[in-house]
Amino acid sequence: MxxxxxxxxxxxxxxxxxxxxxxxxxxxxxxxxxxxxxxxxxxxxxxxxxxxxxxxxxxxxxxxxxxxxxxxxxxxxxxxxxxxxxxxxxxxxxxxxxxxxxxxxxxxxxxxxxxxxxxxxxxxxxxxxxxxxxxxxxxxxxxxxxxxxxxxxxxxxxxxxxxxxxxxxxxxxxxxxxxxxxxxxxxxxxxxxxxxxxxxxxxxxxxxxxxxxxxxxxxxxxxxxxxxxxxxxxxxxxxxxxxxxxxxxxxxxxxxxxxxxxxxxxxxxxxxxxxxxxxxxxxxxxxxxxxxxxxxxxxxxRFPWLRRITVLVVVLALLGGGAWFGYSWTQKQYYVGTDGDYVAIYKGVDAEIPGISLSSVYERQQLLVDKLPTYSRQQVEGDIQAESLAGARSIVAQLQQTAAECAKLKPTPKPSAKPTAKATTPAVTTPPVSKPPVSTSPPTTASSTPTGPSVNPEDCDGVR
The missing domain is CATH 3.60.40.10 (PPM-type phosphatase domain)
Structure with missing residues (x-):
């Protein structure tokens, strides 16, 4: 039962x-x-x-x-x-x-x-x-x-x-x-x-x-x-x-x-x-x-509404403090970028937040972006991060040195050179024996021009 x-x-x-x-x-x-x-x-x-x-x-x-x-x-x-x-x-x-x-x-x-x-x-x-x-x-x-x-x-x-x-x-x-x-x-x-x-x-x-x-x-x-x-x-x-x-x-x-x-x-x-x-x-x-x-x-x-308000205030304070700390950190950062046609040092970080600008031009340089070789120009256009302001200025100094060295290596033909060449072309009566010394003289002069230890002619490709 x-x-x-x-x-x-x-x-x-x-x-x-x-x-x-x-x-x-x-x-x-x-x-x-x-x-x-x-x-x-x-x-x-x-x-x-x-x-x-x-x-x-x-x-x-x-x-x-x-x-x-x-x-x-x-x-x-x-x-x-x-x-x-x-x-x-x-x-x-x-x-x-x-x-x-x-x-x-x-x-x-x-x-x-x-x-x-x-x-x-x-x-x-x-x-x-x-x-x-x-x-x-x-x-x-x-x-x-x-x-x-x-x-x-x-x-x-x-x-x-x-x-x-x-x-x-x-x-x-x-x-x-x-x-x-x-x-x-x-x-x-x-x-x-x-x-x-x-x-x-x-x-x-x-x-x-x-x-x-x-x-x-x-x-x-x-x-x-x-x-x-x-x-x-x-x-x-x-x-x-x-x-x-x-x-x-x-x-x-x-x-x-x-x-x-x-x-x-x-x-x-x-x-x-x-x-x-x-x-x-x-x-x-x-x-x-x-x-x-x-x-x-x-x-x-006994006062749950007071507890909720207190919690909300604490949360907002933490969020506000975190946002302020984050913004302060960004304003201690530097990078090298472009400002129009020129190289510039920026203060901040290259990021976008609606309504807030996290970077600004700190120093605009006299260096034209077009004077840099292709590789260096691409680096600058993509922003080069620096550990400090001194680091950013050091990067700019290196870029200026590179531009100067490339300017020396770039050939600069004179307008009078072409007429001279055309005038010597008909002089076929010149003794052929004197041409070898003349033809070997330009290479000797080019090889004696200082090029710097870090820049090769091919590195200056793209300089305008």
Whole structure:
């Protein structure tokens, strides 16, 4: 026969606190508990919102490994709902809630957990904790720095590290668990295990019905001096069909807010076991509420618009400072280029930004670009980068020397040379013996002309 759940849930505001920030739900296919905290008295809003979203899984026809995906999706939707609530009322920023849920398909359990509420299973008389606390103290235990016994009395045992708070990094632990007839399951807020030892919890869960067990566990917590809300969900895994007429149970802040907003109550086994009515959800007294310090690394931000403006100003300042630094750097650079027909030294970089000039003529030289050989002219027209102003002037000096040397090597025929040549052509009567000395004289004169060590005649190709 298919397994089923026989369940009961109960929530108590406690003997110190004036409002209940716990919410819980128990149904045929879902056990769920959320412990709200932080924000301007909005812990109850956070836990109620989380439960109202996730509880819809109880009516979903989902089983097997698909339960893990369904739980993850429901927790993320609850997280988005908290984000929406903060957007609607910025005073709620800083609120959050734990989430511990067990989804049941008749054969297996799917666990989703975030925070320090707990899930237990009693099997064959042995109590086993199914969830893993996301607390500072538990991290010390995991690292071997303190023992589990020391964690029970540690002064910072309530400092929580992960919580459902509307931020994008609120991912729960997810796990598939086996289940069998005779198992007893229990979910509870930290108001129970922070004051009641595992041995006492195990003794209470060893016998009785789910209804009697939730009452006994909460009584133990109150007698131990718990100053927090205390909520428990207990379910037995049985081989019989659920009793006829059994209905889902909603308790704590979720039940109170549902009654106040809709005017109709939700099916519930008990709204609270003792304690004053906390439906007013008022203040926390004159002293600091410990619940508002449970995740102190994330304090409430009461002026989100101011924070956004500050961030914008800082970003603009960084961008403006970077732009100014970049422009200042460009104005310390030099290169050699052309300014019309002349060689010039430029200050800046040869780049274009709409509306901004990054370079200007620093010194215009008297050197014509056409007086340079082809290779040097192409270099200048493509810009020659220099390490400094002195480097740019050195480049210009080299170009001027090259132009001067090429000017010396370039032949400059005289207009009278052609008539002289034509006049000597008819003089065929000149003795041929005198021509050899005359013909060898010009090469000797050309070879004696200084050409410079770095410029060859062929290098001056293209000089105009």
């Amino acid at each position: 298919t397994l089923s759940l026989d369940y009961a849930t109960l929530s108590d505001v406690g003997r110190v606190r004036r409002n209940n920030e716990d919410s819980a739900y128990a149904g045929p296919h879902l056990l769920l508990l959320a412990d709200g905290m932080g924000g301007a008295a909005a812990g109850e809003v956070a836990s109620a919102a989380a439960v109202q979203v996730i509880r819809r899984l109880d009516t979903a026809d989902i089983g097997g490994e698909d339960m893990i995906e369904a739980l993850a999706g429901a927790v993320h939707r609850a997280n988005e709902r908290l984000s929406e609530l903060v957007e609607e009322d910025p005073e709620r920023e800083g609120m959050g809630s734990t989430v511990t849920a067990l989804m049941f398909d008749g054969k297996q359990l799917g666990l989703a957990h975030l925070g320090d509420s707990r899930a237990y299973r009693m099997r064959d008389g042995q109590l086993f904790q199914l969830s893993h606390d996301h607390t500072f103290v538990q991290s010390l235990v995991d690292e071997g720095r303190i023992s589990q016994e020391e964690a029970f009395s540690h002064p910072h045992r309530n400092l929580i590290l992960r919580v459902l708070d509307g931020r994008p990094d609120s991912d729960p632990d997810l796990e598939m668990l086996d289940v069998q007839a005779g198992d007893r399951l229990m979910l509870c807020s930290d108001g129970l295990p922070d004051y009641v030892s595992n041995d006492v919890i195990a003794a209470s869960m060893a016998s009785g019905t789910p209804d009697s067990v939730v009452v006994e566990l909460i009584t133990h917590a109150l007698e131990a001096g718990s100053n927090d809300n205390v909520t428990c969900v207990v379910a037995d895994v049985v081989e019989t069909e659920p009793a006829s007429g059994i209905a889902p149970q909603l308790v704590g802040a979720a039940a109170e807010l549902a009654q106040g907003s809709t005017g109709r109550g939700e099916p519930t086994a008990a709204v609270r076991a003792g304690g004053p009515d906390g439906s007013g959800g008022g203040g926390h007294g004159t002293s600091v509420d410990p619940e508002e310090l449970r995740y102190a690394p994330r304090p409430p931000k």
